Amino acid sequence: MNDLISKIEVLKTVSHPVRVTILQELSKGVKCVSDMQEFLDVSQPNISQHLSALRHANLIDYFIDGRLRCYFLKSRLVAELLEVIEKDYQGDLPGPECCPVTKKGTYSGKHKK
Amino acid sequence: MNDLISKIEVLKTVSHPVRVTILQELSKGVKCVSDMQEFLDVSQPNISQHLSALRHANLIDYFIDGRLRCYFLKSRLVAELLEVIEKDYQGDLPGPECCPVTKKGTYSGKHKK
DNA sequence: TGCATATATTCTAATATTTGAATATATGAA
DNA sequence: TTCATATATTCAAATATTAGAATATATGCA
Secondary structure (H helix, E strand, O other): OHHHHHHHHHHHHOOOHHHHHHHHHHHOOOOOOHHHHOOOOOOOHHHHHHHHHHHHOOOOEEEEEEEEEEEEEHHHHHHHHHHHHHHHOOOOOOOOOOOOOEEOOOOOOOOOO | HHHHHHHHHHHHOOOOOOHHHHHHHHOOOEEEEHHHHOOOOOOOOHHHHHHHHHHOOOOOEEEEEEOOEEEEOOOOOHHHHHHHHHHHOOOOOOOOOOOOOOOOOOOOOOOOO
């Protein structure tokens, strides 16, 4: 599960507002589904579908406490992704030295005729 | 562009094998499209479509050198995402102390009756 | 046992993404 | 100018994702 393709699958699974929110909350601690209904503004079946996607992607797991399903975060990669998207970013990367952005310049790579 | 929704859009745009590969190469330096044809196993128009998506998402930009379009990486968020997916990850996060994984246990959150 | 609570599953319609095919544009060189 | 090279755009078909509706399951409690 350390190959690039698997990691891109993880990215893809994470890339949804509801799922990011779930994962963010789980990164703070165990939550059961009815807790999630409090901070998510979508239907219970829909939450369940997203949880199912996250489970199948092996990003979360749960234990059972009576009729509660207590979910928690499992993936280290996801934990790091969350940290990255929670930071804030000022401005763009510096452009290449050779030339100004979206203007003419001289290509610094080698190129066949 | 620092709100969560915009960042999730970035995640989504990045989450494609061809686009990740393009971005990884650009993170190493400027590349023109015909350079990309060497490491990508897809058609030229398809590369162009992915570049267009990355441009519209404001993740890359380019300068023009004669008939070459020289692309470079622009987004700090993407640069950090790439670092995260390039690392490798051993094992899962430790489960919650209260109870074993996918087994019964007692929920540590508060829950209404 | 029967009921209410907590959660999951299945199906479907709407929508979005992806790719290939065809074609267009722009530039440098002959 | 004309041609070849480098790259982009448009369209359509195939496929995937998403959300809602309806329904199912499992558990604790009366």
